[in-house]
Amino acid sequence: MTAMRLTEQEIEIHRRLVTDYEFFARHIQKIEPKDLTELDGDVLAQYDALHGEDSIAGMIPLVPHPGQKRLLGFRTAMLAELGLVRAALVKPRQVGWSTIIQGLANWLAGKTPGMKIHIVSHNAESTRKFLRRARKMALAAPPTVTPAKQVENSKELIFANGASYSIATAGSPDSVRSDSFHFGHFSEEAFWPDPIASTGAIIPALSDGVGSEGYRESTAQGRGTPWHLFIQECLAGENRWKVFFDPWFAHPKYRLQPPEGWRPDEEALEAQRLYNLDMAQLYWRAMKIKDLRALWMFKQEFPATIDEAFQSSASTLYNPDAVTQARKNGRLGIIAPDAHAPIIIGCDPARTGDRTALAIRQGSVLHEVRRWPKMDDMQLVGIIANLLTNPYKGQHIKKCFIDYAIGQGVVSRLRELGFFMQVQAVHFAEAPTDPRFLNKRAEMFFSIRDWLGDSGLLVSIPDDEALAADLLAIPDFLQSIGSEKIKLASKDEIKKEYGRSPDLADAVALTFAYPVMGERIAELQQFARHNLTHVPGSEIAKLMSDFEAR
Numbered sequence: 001m002t003a004m005r006l007t008e009q010e011i012e013i014h015r016r017l018v019t020d021y022e023f024f025a026r027h028i029q030k031i032e033p034k035d036l037t038e039l040d041g042d043v044l045a046q047y048d049a050l051h052g053e054d055s056i057a058g059m060i061p062l063v064p065h066p067g068q069k070r071l072l073g074f075r076t077a078m079l080a081e082l083g084l085v086r087a088a089l090v091k092p093r094q095v096g097w098s099t100i101i102q103g104l105a106n107w108l109a110g111k112t113p114g115m116k117i118h119i120v121s122h123n124a125e126s127t128r129k130f131l132r133r134a135r136k137m138a139l140a141a142p143p144t145v146t147p148a149k150q151v152e153n154s155k156e157l158i159f160a161n162g163a164s165y166s167i168a169t170a171g172s173p174d175s176v177r178s179d180s181f182h183f184g185h186f187s188e189e190a191f192w193p194d195p196i197a198s199t200g201a202i203i204p205a206l207s208d209g210v211g212s213e214g215y216r217e218s219t220a221q222g223r224g225t226p227w228h229l230f231i232q233e234c235l236a237g238e239n240r241w242k243v244f245f246d247p248w249f250a251h252p253k254y255r256l257q258p259p260e261g262w263r264p265d266e267e268a269l270e271a272q273r274l275y276n277l278d279m280a281q282l283y284w285r286a287m288k289i290k291d292l293r294a295l296w297m298f299k300q301e302f303p304a305t306i307d308e309a310f311q312s313s314a315s316t317l318y319n320p321d322a323v324t325q326a327r328k329n330g331r332l333g334i335i336a337p338d339a340h341a342p343i344i345i346g347c348d349p350a351r352t353g354d355r356t357a358l359a360i361r362q363g364s365v366l367h368e369v370r371r372w373p374k375m376d377d378m379q380l381v382g383i384i385a386n387l388l389t390n391p392y393k394g395q396h397i398k399k400c401f402i403d404y405a406i407g408q409g410v411v412s413r414l415r416e417l418g419f420f421m422q423v424q425a426v427h428f429a430e431a432p433t434d435p436r437f438l439n440k441r442a443e444m445f446f447s448i449r450d451w452l453g454d455s456g457l458l459v460s461i462p463d464d465e466a467l468a469a470d471l472l473a474i475p476d477f478l479q480s481i482g483s484e485k486i487k488l489a490s491k492d493e494i495k496k497e498y499g500r501s502p503d504l505a506d507a508v509a510l511t512f513a514y515p516v517m518g519e520r521i522a523e524l525q526q527f528a529r530h531n532l533t534h535v536p537g538s539e540i541a542k543l544m545s546d547f548e549a550r
Contacts, residue, residue, distance in 0.1 A: 021104055029061070029106065030061055030136075031103075031136075031137065032058070032060075032136065033059075059140050062099070064100060066250060067095050071101075071246070074242075084210060084211060086214050086240045089215060089245075090217075091218070091245075092248040092309075093248075095251050101185050102130065102134065103137065108183060108213075109159050110141075110146040111161075114162045116163070116164050116180070117181060117182070117183040118183070118205070119185045119187065120169070120170050121167070122187060122188040123169060127155065127168065131167045134167065135157065146160050147159070148160070148163075170192035180207050182206075182212050184206040186203075186215065187218070189230075190218040190219065190220060190221040190225060190227035195225075195226045219301060219309070223497055232466070232500060236373070237373075245305075245306050247275070247303065247304045248304060249277055254281065255284050256280060257283065258280065268285065270321055270455075274324055275304055285298070305320075306468075307469055307472045308320060317445060319455075322455055325456030326456035327463045329460040329461075330366070331463035335460040337367070338364065342363075342399065343360060343361070343367075344361050344362070344400075345359070345384065345387060345388075345399070346513070347400065347407065348506040348510060349407040350375055350503070355501075357503035358383070361511040364459045364460065369464060369508065371504060377410050381414055384402075385417055387400075388423075397422065399424065400419070401425075402423065404426060428441035439487070442488050447509070467504045471504075473494060474488065
C-alpha cells in the first residue's frame with residue numbers, strides 16, 4: 001500500500017494549525033453563539049438543539065474579536081519575555097476572555113502529549129458552563145484533530161495523546177484534582193468563597209516550568225478585597241504576574257444605535273471626550289447605566305480604566321475622570337512644562353512593609369514617580385544628592401521635601417552634604433499654612449485637588465496605573481468632630497481599606513508642601529502671556545522684578 005504524500009499546501013495548513021492558534025480557532029474550533037442573531041436558518045430549532053448536551057447543531061466558528069486578539073498578543077509577548085505566562089486579567093463583563101482562554105487550552109492539549117490543564121470557576125453553575133463548552137468544542141472538532149472524551153462521572157476530558165482537561169469549583173474538594181498542572185485558568189477569582197485559602201491551595205499547584213501558563217481573571221468587587229490587593233501587587237511589580245486590561249469600549253458588541261433626537265448628557269459628553277466614544281457607544285453606555293441604576297456600578301462592571309474597575313459607591317478625593325485625563329495628557333505629551341516653574345521633589349521614605357516613593361513635579365507637569373520596594377537611608381541619600389547636584393531636564397532642582405517621620409536620617413545626612421537650602425523636612429501632622437485644615441497632610445492633598453481641577457485638562461501626570469490607583473485610594477475629606485477643620489481619613493484607615501499605603505500619592509503631595517521661589521512668578525508670567533499682551537514688555541518686566549524682590 002502506497003503511503004499518501006501531502007501536498008505543499010497541505011503541509012503549510014498543518015504547520016499553521018499547530019503553530020498559529022488564531023488560524024486553528026477559526027477553522028477548527030466551534031462555540032455556542034452568545035446572540036441568536038449569529039445563527040442562520042431556523043433560529044428557534046437551532047436554539048433548542050444547542051441546549052442538547054451532545055448536540056453541536058448551531059455552533060459557530062470561534063473567530064477571535066479584537067479584544068481577544070489583544071489578549072493573545074499579550075500572551076505571546078509574555079512567552080517571549082519570560083518563557084511562561086502569568087496573566088492577571090482585570091476585565092469588563094462579558095468580553096469573551098474566558099472563551100478564548102478555554103479555546104487556547106483545548107488547542108494546547110490536543111497537540112501536547114501529557115499536558116494537564118485545570119480550570120477553577122467561582123460557582124457550580126459556572127463550572128457546568130465551562131464543562132459544557134469544553135465537551136462541545138471537543139465534539140465539534142474534526143476527527144483528524146486529537147480526539148477527547150469525557151471521563152465517566154467526572155468533570156474531566158482525556159485526550160488520545162494522554163493530555164487531560166479538568167474543571168472544578170473553588171472551595172470544592174476537587175478544586176485541586178492533581179498534584180500539579182501545566183495550564184491553569186482561575187475564573188472570577190474575586191467571587192471565590194474564602195479566596196485567600198482557595199488561592200493558597202490552588203496556585204502553588206501550577207507548574208513553574210518553561211511553557212506553563214496561568215490566567216487569573218475576574219471582574220472587580222471594590223477595594224480592599226484579596227483580588228484588589230493582588231492586582232495592586234502586580235502593578236507595583238511585587239510578583240511575577242502581569243496585568244492585562246482592555247476597556248469596555250474596545251469590545252465591538254458594546255454599541256447601540258440611538259433613536260432619532262437622543263442627546264448625551266454632560267457626564268456622557270465628558271466620557272466621550274476622554275475615550276473618543278461614538279454615539280452608538282454613548283447610547284449603549286447610557287442604557288446600561290439605567291439598567292444598573294448607578295454610574296459607579298457601571299464603571300465597576302464595565303470599566304474604562306483599571307481604576308474604574310475597583311471603584312465603589314464611596315467617593316474619592318479626586319475625580320477619577322480628572323485623573324484619567326491627566327494621564328492621557330502625560331501619555332500624549334500635550335502639556336509642556338513651564339520653563340520658568342521650579343522643579344520640586346517630594347520623597348516619602350519607606351515605613352515597614354511600604355515602598356519608598358519619589359515624585360518630581362514642575363508646575364503643571366508631574367514628570368515622573370519612582371518607587372523602590374526596599375531602600376536603605378544611605379542609598380536614598382545618594383539618589384537624592386545626585387538629583388540635586390546634576391541638571392534635571394536642563395535645569396537644577398529647586399527644592400526637595402521629605403517626610404520627616406521616617407526620613408529624619410535622610411534629611412540630616414543631605415544637610416551635612418551641603419544641601420541645607422534645597423532639602424526641607426515636612427511633618428504630615430504639623431500645623432497647616434491654611435487654618436481651614438486640621439494638619440499639613442490634609443492641606444497638601446487639597447493642593448493636589450486644586451491642581452488637578454475637576455477635569456484634569458490643564459495638568460499632566462505619568463500614565464502609570466500604580467500612581468492613578470494610589471491617587472484614587474484617597475477618600476474624600478471628613479469634617480473633624482467638634483470643629484470646622486477639614487481632615488483626611490488616617491493613613492492606617494486608608495491602608496486597611498486599600499491594602500497598602502498610598503506612597504506614590506504621598507510623594508506627589510509633598511511637592512505641594514510649601515510655596516517654592518519661582519512658582520508664583522511662573523504663574524504670573526503665564527498669566528501675562530495670555531492676558532497682558534496689550535501691556536509693554538518693559539512694564540511686565542518691572543512687575544516681575546517687584547515680585548522677585550519680595
